[in-house]
Amino acid sequence: MDRDLLRQSLTYHGHSLFSLLKCEQFENPDFKLIVANLTKTLHPRKEKSYENASVEQFIARKADLLFAPIWTSSSAANNYINEETEDLYAIMPPVEQFMDVPFDERRDLFYRDIERGDVVIGRVNSIRDFGLFITLVCLGGGLPRNIEDLEITALCPVRDVPSHGNHDNPLSYYQVGDLIRAGVKDMDRYHGKLTVSLYSSSLSPQLSNLKLGIISSDEMPVHYRHSVSTACSSHTFDSVLQHTLGFANPATVEFLLGKLEIGETEPPSLMRGLQSKNFLEADYGTSIRKRQSASWALKCVKIGVDHFKSGCHVEAMNEYNKALEIDDNNVEALVARGALYATKGSLTKAIDDFELALESCPTHRNARKYLCQTLVERGGQLEEEEKLVTAEHLYRKALTLDDTFQEADEALKKLQQHIQVRPWSIQHSYHSIEKGQFFSCKNIEKIVCTKGF
Amino acid sequence: MEVAGAAGGSDVTTPRPSEGDIKTHFKVCRFIIEAGVKLGMNSVPIATACTVYHRFYQSASLQVYEPHLVAMSAIYLAGKVEEQHLRTRDIINVCHRYLNPQSEPLELDSRFWDLRDSVVQCELLILRVLNFQVSFQHPHKYLLHYLVSLQNLLNRHAWRRTPIAKTAWALLRDSYHGSLCLRHPPQHIAVAVLYLAVESYGVEVPGDSGAGKLWWQVFSDDLTKPIIDSIISELLQLYDLEAKCI
Numbered sequence: 001m002d003r004d005l006l007r008q009s010l011t012y013h014g015h016s017l018f019s020l021l022k023c024e025q026f027e028n029p030d031f032k033l034i035v036a037n038l039t040k041t042l043h044p045r046k047e048k049s050y051e052n053a054s055v056e057q058f059i060a061r062k063a064d065l066l067f068a069p070i071w072t073s074s075s076a077a078n079n080y081i082n083e084e085t086e087d088l089y090a091i092m093p094p095v096e097q098f099m100d101v102p103f104d105e106r107r108d109l110f111y112r113d114i115e116r117g118d119v120v121i122g123r124v125n126s127i128r129d130f131g132l133f134i135t136l137v138c139l140g141g142g143l144p145r146n147i148e149d150l151e152i153t154a155l156c157p158v159r160d161v162p163s164h165g166n167h168d169n170p171l172s173y174y175q176v177g178d179l180i181r182a183g184v185k186d187m188d189r190y191h192g193k194l195t196v197s198l199y200s201s202s203l204s205p206q207l208s209n210l211k212l213g214i215i216s217s218d219e220m221p222v223h224y225r226h227s228v229s230t231a232c233s234s235h236t237f238d239s240v241l242q243h244t245l246g247f248a249n250p251a252t253v254e255f256l257l258g259k260l261e262i263g264e265t266e267p268p269s270l271m272r273g274l275q276s277k278n279f280l281e282a283d284y285g286t287s288i289r290k291r292q293s294a295s296w297a298l299k300c301v302k303i304g305v306d307h308f309k310s311g312c313h314v315e316a317m318n319e320y321n322k323a324l325e326i327d328d329n330n331v332e333a334l335v336a337r338g339a340l341y342a343t344k345g346s347l348t349k350a351i352d353d354f355e356l357a358l359e360s361c362p363t364h365r366n367a368r369k370y371l372c373q374t375l376v377e378r379g380g381q382l383e384e385e386e387k388l389v390t391a392e393h394l395y396r397k398a399l400t401l402d403d404t405f406q407e408a409d410e411a412l413k414k415l416q417q418h419i420q421v422r423p424w425s426i427q428h429s430y431h432s433i434e435k436g437q438f439f440s441c442k443n444i445e446k447i448v449c450t451k452g453f
Numbered sequence: 454m455e456v457a458g459a460a461g462g463s464d465v466t467t468p469r470p471s472e473g474d475i476k477t478h479f480k481v482c483r484f485i486i487e488a489g490v491k492l493g494m495n496s497v498p499i500a501t502a503c504t505v506y507h508r509f510y511q512s513a514s515l516q517v518y519e520p521h522l523v524a525m526s527a528i529y530l531a532g533k534v535e536e537q538h539l540r541t542r543d544i545i546n547v548c549h550r551y552l553n554p555q556s557e558p559l560e561l562d563s564r565f566w567d568l569r570d571s572v573v574q575c576e577l578l579i580l581r582v583l584n585f586q587v588s589f590q591h592p593h594k595y596l597l598h599y600l601v602s603l604q605n606l607l608n609r610h611a612w613r614r615t616p617i618a619k620t621a622w623a624l625l626r627d628s629y630h631g632s633l634c635l636r637h638p639p640q641h642i643a644v645a646v647l648y649l650a651v652e653s654y655g656v657e658v659p660g661d662s663g664a665g666k667l668w669w670q671v672f673s674d675d676l677t678k679p680i681i682d683s684i685i686s687e688l689l690q691l692y693d694l695e696a697k698c699i
Contacts, residue, residue: 005615005654012655052652052682058689059653066620066653095602100665109659113608144605236674238640241598250536253497256597260604260618264495268623270692271630273483273699276490283550285492285543292546292558 001030001067003037009067010042013056018042020060028064062270086222089252090244093227094144098237107150111189117204118143118184119212120196121220122154124176131157132171134180134196137224141207144223152194156182160197162213174214181215183207290327297327301336308340316340331361339370347378372398372405379411383418391415474515476698479691481520482506482630483699484551485528491547492539494532496626500591502531503629509579511635518578521548526575534587541569592634596625596643599672603647606659606668621650624688631691637684640673645684647672 010018018038025031059066096106114120119141122134136152139145163170174180183202186195196202198212230240241247249255257264266276281287304319317340323333338353354371357364375398382391392415398408470478482503489499505527510520525548532539542561545568549559559565580587600618624646628634633642648669651658658668669676 002614008615009653009655012657054686054689055649055652058692061692089601090598092598092602095606095668095671096659098666098671099660099668101660102665105659115609143609237602237671238673241595247594247598253495253594253597256601260597260600262619262622265493267490267496267626268619269627270620270623271483271627271695273695274486274490274627279487279491283491283547283554285547288546288550288558289543292542292561295558296561 001028001034001064002069003034006034006063006067007038007041009059010038013059015042016053017056017059020056021063024057024060025063030064065270065275087246088249088255090241090247091222091226092144092237092241092244093223093230094146095237096146097227097231101146103150106146107152107192110145110147110150110152111187111192113143113145114139114184114187114194115204116184116186117202117207119181119203119207119210120154120184120194121179121181121215121224124174124178124180125153126176127171127174129158129171131155132161132174132180134182136194137179138221138227140181140221141210144221144227146227152192154182154184154194154196156180156196156198160185160195160199160202162198178214179217179220181210181212181219183212293327294330297323297330297333300326301330301332304333305336308336313340313344329356329360331357331364331367335364335367335370338367338374342370342374342377347374347381350374351378368401372402372408375401376405376408376411379415383415388415388419392419470510476694477515477520478507478510478632479630479694479698481524484521484548485524486626486629488524488528488544488547488551491551492528492543494528494539495535495537496622497591497593498531498535498537499626500593500629500634501535501587501589502527504589504591504634505530505579505583505587507632507635509582511632513582518575521552522571522575523579524548526572526579529572530576530579530587541572545569545572589634590639592625592639592643592646595640595672596621596647599643599647602672603651603658603668607656611656615654615656617647617650617654617656620653621647624649627691628688630694631687633684633687637680638673641676641680642684644669644672644676645681645688648681649685649688 010021021031022035096109101109118139120134120136121138121140122136124132125135126133133153133155136150136154137148139147158171161170161174164173180198182196182198183200184194185197185202187193200208200210200212203210203212226240226244235243246252262268269275300319300323304316304323307313307316307319317337320333320337320340323330324337327333334353334357338350338357341347341350341353351371351374354367354374357367358371361367375394379391379394379398382388382394392412395408395412395415398405399412402408485502485506486499489502494502502524506520506524509518509523509527513523525544528544529539529541545565546558550556600621603617604612625642628642628646637645660666660668669681
């Protein structure tokens with residue numbers, strides 16, 4: 001259980017929650033580990049304005065789920081609002097604006113939450129020889145806050161201003177009133193002082209591709225432009241939301257779920273019976289369908305085998321193909337079809353089917369047996385066509401599959417003796433294969449003889 | 454054809470369901486949600502299926518229409534409406550296994566096809582009972598936008614270590630065990646769920662000092678604290694109901 005989270009909740013709710021927790025979670029080993037520590041360090045912050053017993057009861061009962069460590073977000077929160085995502089959801093003006101949060105509070109919140117590496121946008125209000133002063137207009141890069149009227153100033157020292165071309169003094173490039181985008185380099189929260197820089201090295205990694213320096217008003221962040229347009233009118237948050245184009249985008253739910261890191265597979269729930277990690281794999285739709293298809297395919301294969309035995313090869317082939325349509329790569333169907341191909345003489349097709357079957361089920365006895373037999377038979381065919389090397393390859397393959405296979409062994413030995421007789425040509429054909437060409441042995445012999453080796 | 458969740462006085466005409474009925478509806482909604490997860494359905498189609506189910510039984514009787522069949526047809530219909538098409542074969546497979554655990558997959562025989570026909574015909578029946586109005590405004594989109602706005606209001610570290618988003622989403626999904634979706638507008642449900650999540654973790658949201666509006670008032674201006682409390686209390690009752698039903 002996340003102790004800090006639990007402490008936060010207990011501090012807010014007070015001792016009434018703590019006693020309920022002890023009552024509901026007393027059997028929970030994770031809770032027992034931290035309860036001693038919590039008892040010592042718990043200081044409820046203030047008198048609660050009201051008590052809500054049923055909510056506290058709920059928190060206590062579900063504490064093992066609410067405060068489980070796996071629920072907290074592990075990856076670094078990337079809250080950067082990419083301008084390209086503008087229409088994927090409704091980018092709203094800062095809530096502060098609608099809440100009418102008072103001046104001081106907004107100022108305090110700003111200083112509490114600003115960090116090194118953030119992006120700020122402001123207007124130049126004076127240029128001194130030691131640097132620029134800018135008055136902040138808004139924050140860029142994903143932290144929408146209403147700060148324009150707070151009149152917060154920041155200093156950009158001259159050493160943090162890159163020089164532009166042939167201006168001797170980099171500051172002379174800038175004028176009062178220019179809109180600048182800068183990165184926060186340093187801050188003094190207590191005294192309310194901010195130092196910014198125009199070098200991208202001051203930015204945090206996920207914001208580092210933002211261009212710093214002078215920007216035009218078109219490049220202002222969406223939330224700022226939006227807040228300006230809604231500031232004059234007295235629209236409510238809801239009406240602004242509904243009228244923003246991005247809100248109507250059907251992909252918005254999917255996009256925001258990704259942004260907020262909520263998954264749709266293994267979805268979260270606080271109901272005991274809906275903890276999806278407890279669901280059996282075999283109960284899922286895809287799994288049942290696979291088993292159902294396999295069993296249906298098997299029926300077709302059985303019918304096909306009956307046809308095969310009574311000599312109706314065409315009907316048998318149809319059944320096997322049907323089975324493979326229902327359940328592709330069905331092992332039994334592939335083996336049966338392979339056997340049919342082999343019987344009819346299409347040895348290469350047979351070999352393909354058997355190999356595919358063995359990929360899914362390497363221990364299938366019949367597949368292995370038939371494959372060996374077919375490989376040897378094919379080897380024999382190739383020998384007659386003088387493709388000795390390929391034949392040898394096939395015999396070896398048969399032997400790797402089943403080293404007790406007599407026929408393969410004998411065939412290989414016979415071939416090797418055959419090859420011994422003509423060492424030159426075979427060596428040459430090996431070399432040619434290495435170079436990517438394949439000559440038949442007879443051709444090699446011709447070349448060898450005519451060149452007078 | 455958009456229909457908001459609350460239709461004014463829809464509650465007045467239909468009689469309150471009996472306790473036994475409430476339990477049955479809970480169990481069948483559990484069936485829908487669990488089957489939805491096993492079919493790989495997203496949250497919004499599952500919500501549509503539950504809403505269709507609840508709406509159907511506002512005017513139909515449990516004695517006349519078998520709820521599990523209605524549930525299966527609701528799932529099928531919801532998949533079509535929310536563009537996450539499901540095959541009836543998968544729906545029947547998953548539902549059969551839910552009701553008959555550890556059983557073998559059904560044979561694809563005439564009984565299976567008859568079952569499939571029932572699902573399809575029930576779908577047509579549901580459509581007619583609902584006057585073909587099956588496109589709903591769900592709280593999900595609102596909740597997600599509120600979460601983004603709330604995230605911007607809070608300190609980023611506080612946000613990162615507090616799973617408000619996941620908890621709020623979980624609460625919203627769970628709310629479909631009951632018929633909250635029919636009696637409150639989507640914005641209200643979204644805010645109430647978010648409020649409960651924030652409250653559970655004891656998060657201090659700026660603006661609580663009293664000046665200006667509270668954050669949840671901003672999200673939905675016709676919402677009041679009593680409404681939030683009533684929605685939350687209904688939601689908590691659903692969790693209590695789980696212990697009694699399952």
